[in-house]
Amino acid sequence: RGADLAVTWGVVENYKKDSVRFGAELTLENKGTVALGKRGWILYFNYVNTVLPDSLPAGVKISRVNGDLAKLEPTDAFTPLDPGKTLVIPFDAEFFAIKESDAPLGYYIVFTDDRGQATPPEPLGKASIKPFTNEKQTTRVPIDVIPVPTAQTRFDENKALKQLPPAEVSPLVPTPVxxxxxxxxxxxxxxxxxxxxxxxxxxxxxxxxxxxxxxxxxxxxxxxxxxxxxxxxxxxxxxxxxxxxxxxxxxxxxxxxxxxxxxxxxxxxxxxxxxxxxxxxxxxxxxxxxxxxxxxxxxxxxxxxxAPRFAYRGMLIDVARHFQTKEEILKVLDVMSFYKLNKFHFHLTDDEGFRLEVKGLPELTEVGSRRGHTLDSRDFLQPAFGFGPDPAAKDNVGSGHYTRADFIEILKYASERHIEVIPELDLPGHARAAIKSMLARHAKRMAANDAAGAKEFLLTDLEDKSTYVTPQFWNDNVVNPCLDSTYKFINTVIDEIVAMYKEAGAPLQSIHTGGDEVPSGVWVESPACKALIAKAPGDGIESADDLSGHFLREYSKILTAHQLITAGWEEIGLKKVKVGDKVEKQPNPVFANSGFRTFVWNNIWGTGEEGNAYELANAGYTVVLSNATNLYFDFAYDKHPLEPGAYWGGFVDTRKPFEFVPLDIYKNAEKDQFGNPVNPALIANAAKLTPEGAKRILGIQGQLWAETVGSQALLEHYVFPKLLGLAERAWAPDPAWASEPDAAKRATQVGEAWSRFANTLGQRDLPRLDHLSGG
Ligand code: NAG
Structure with a gap:
């Protein structure tokens, strides 16, 4: 039985076979009294890394179901695992893994009974992780020179900070004018x-x-x-x-x-x-x-x-990947307002959850806010990030939503604290929860012989044969921009959101449309889109490449009708252009100066995207700097294997937002994510902000994406005290060191400033942080 099985995951080495792949292993131990048979079982778990099939030994197969759900199955060559026996399964996977938080989570096994029926999922008895102890396990690629911190190096680093007597400690964060x-x-x-x-x-x-x-x-x-x-x-x-x-x-x-x-x-x-x-x-x-x-x-x-430096001082919390309770959100608002942050970007919807009750569309939360074991259930979404397979389990923080009353309470609470809540309805990508909910609605109506009603809010073309895969490995998470029902859906949700703000008496200036990470290949095989394109030159849609723009225009019309500003991730302001044999992203002139607010996040050295923020601002877009390298709070504090979090763009501790220079993001960024000096030519050639562009930098925002945020404690671990570095940069006047051209001199100045800031944090803010809620 599931409870008799124990599984251990470990990383053997990164950069295996001289390439960006790592060697890992899963060890399966049978602690029961019955053999794990040759067939008739599938072991499921959440694991984002792609396992390379040819690296697997004979007898087992590991494959991706969809998103981060993976399965391990016996093949014909499987030798039954007898009681007391252990099976080691070595495999290679893509990219690298240097942290315990990279481990597979949420293992459960599904057996097939004598009649060939799948039995209810059973969690495994035990799951453990082999500690990361050697350098091959903790070095991503050979050029990775960032050391793993030790107690000693942390101590030394802190010792370098000058301790100030209380009388010399600045009492206020963020620093006033x-x-x-x-x-x-x-x-x-x-x-x-x-x-x-x-x-x-x-x-x-x-x-x-x-x-x-x-x-x-x-x-x-x-x-x-x-x-x-x-x-x-x-x-x-x-x-x-x-x-x-x-x-x-x-x-x-x-x-x-x-x-x-x-x-x-x-x-x-x-x-x-x-x-x-x-x-x-x-x-x-x-x-x-x-x-x-x-x-x-x-x-x-x-x-x-x-007075504040920036009008926009924001914090994003993703409640889709893992749910956070209303109480926890109120607590975040308390702390935000204490530190004078004034925009709460509420990431309410994504592939793995739709968290807001919407009148008239009950499936959005009945289906879209719950997770459980399913391969194609109409009742709930599949497990993700270790949560599932039981939708009713008390600790299933994959499930949960805000009722209308909860949401209105949050809005009121925020506006009493002079915080505007900016809801995000992430479309057309990152929309699997909504898509599946509307498919469930469709199925229900069809079963009731209501073919017309079934299609009313459908978000996908049922005949669409397009194939694609997203950065998070979904193949079914993009809504179709060629259906009237898609816009009817958006209209209904937006009307309802606007109504809730009215009821709360809360201000609403803009809605965030998402727009990030729409994969290539979408819609090309959709009959509905082919028909729309055939109506050309109608609406300037000549090929599938124009459909994103069409979608944005329609979405934005809906918002404009409510006098709302259209906001979205940087992708809404960029278009792909062929330059030689490369595809570059450039500001899209079509929407420039339209008042669109773009949240720019990609600024990783060497990707060609490092100048996006300034290119967009210069081209006429309003910009909120959301730079991954300094403001993605879901990134791990550092490289220690036990420090959880993502690290695809480096590490983010409290100093990262503190030393961020909003109007010259290349300063204090002279090292790349692996700790090496960036080629000065790259820095010199990166887009610079024009004086006009500088006026369009509305502010900065911290992001807490929640793939690795499976509890309230973890939310607080990632956000506090990083949020204080953010508040300082968002509110306080530009420090003198920000305009120091000499990198070495600036490093010394920043070091001193950080030392003073750390004294304030240590002596005043950290001891108080636990006591700010309800304030
Ligand atoms: C990006 C995704 C986001 C994800 C995050 C993780 C944006 C705008 N999009 O891939 O959904 O959670 O990074 O760090 O950030």
């Missing part, structure tokens, strides 16, 4: 009243509630101007200057003064500015009060003038 210490202290107790101007009730209430946590008692809140002569907290909006520059409503700027006699005075250029000042005030409180309340909070007297 101006901060001047004044003499004396102000003692805040719950007897001090909060006075607020018109339109600031909510902010005053928020401040009172957060102070209650620190003081153990709630200060009073009174509308109107603060009385002269008594120390109080005063919240108003009005005209202010920041560093000598006048700030207007809409600038989210503030002035915060703390003085021994007057108490706290906050003037915002607008309500959001007041809110930011409140967060600064909270951050200036003694850290110990976060751990246990203090009746009196001593604040050092200070004057702060502050």
């Amino acid at each position: 101006l901060m001047q210490a004044q003499t004396g202290q102000f003692s805040l107790t719950s007897a001090v009243t909060i006075h607020h101007g018109a339109g600031l009730e909510r902010e005053a209430g928020f401040l009172a509630a957060s102070l209650e946590k620190l003081l153990g008692a709630k200060p009073g809140v009174v509308a109107g101007a603060a009385p002269q002569g008594t120390a109080s907290i005063s919240l108003t909006t009005g005209s202010i200057t920041v560093g000598g520059q006048a700030k207007q409503s809409g600038d989210a700027a503030y002035k915060l003064t703390i003085s021994p006699a007057q108490g706290v005075s906050i003037v915002g250029s607008d309500v959001t500015g007041v809110f930011h000042a409140i967060q600064s005030l909270r951050a200036l409180a003694p850290v110990a009060a976060y751990q246990s309340a203090q009746a009196t909070l001593a604040f050092d007297a200070v004057t702060i003038e502050d």
